[in-house]
Amino acid sequence: MTSKTQRQRMIADWLREHRVGSQEEVVGRLSLAGIAATQATVSRDLLELGAVKLKRDGSIRYVMPDQVEPGHAAAKLDRLLAEWVDAIIPAGNLLVLKTPPGSANLVANALDAAGLDEVAGTLAGDDTIFVALADGTNPHAVAEMLHRRRAGA
Structure with a gap:
């Protein structure tokens, strides 16, 4: 049994290591390795890993966050903030981000991948993200910065 x-x-x-273009291809590779997994399981795995689909060398494929150029991660964060974040609330040394049900993990992964100096890490539930801020960071200033990014300013 594989964990x-x-x-x-x-x-x-x-x-x-390889050009992997679809979730079905991942399911097939897992099957060849003797691991049964559904497309839904692979979809969740890719989301949790922070994998993103990019066009590289003329083909669309999944890549890991550490293989993504910094500008792409920032643009993705801006898009997800605009599309999925309903509220950004300072709370002590944290920010609380509210999203529609089922989308908090997607936004949290983008926040982590963006590598913002102000963000120490994230914890995502179904529709809520706790953003732990780096020591000495002003939560109201970070909330304002995220609001500006969300608005495309």
């Missing part, structure tokens, strides 16, 4: 962590490690390795 979720082992399965995700295999997927991450494949994305870094």
Whole structure:
């Protein structure tokens, strides 16, 4: 029996080493490795790994966050803030971001991948994200910066 962590490690390795263009291809690779997984499981794995689809060398494929150019991660964060974040609320040394149900993980992954100095890390539920801020960071200033990014300013 393969654990979720082992399965995700295999997927991450494949994305870094090969051109993987679809979730069905990942399901097939897992099957060849003797691991039964559905497309829905692979979809969740890719989301949790922070994998993104990019066009590279004339083909569309999944890549890991560490393979993405910084400008792409920033643009993705801006788009997701605009599309999925309903509220940004300072709360002590945290920010609380509210999203529609089922989309908090997507936004949290984008926040983590963007590598903002102000963000120490995120914790996502179904529709709420806790954003832990770096020591000495002003939560109101970070909330304002995220509001500006969300508005495209």
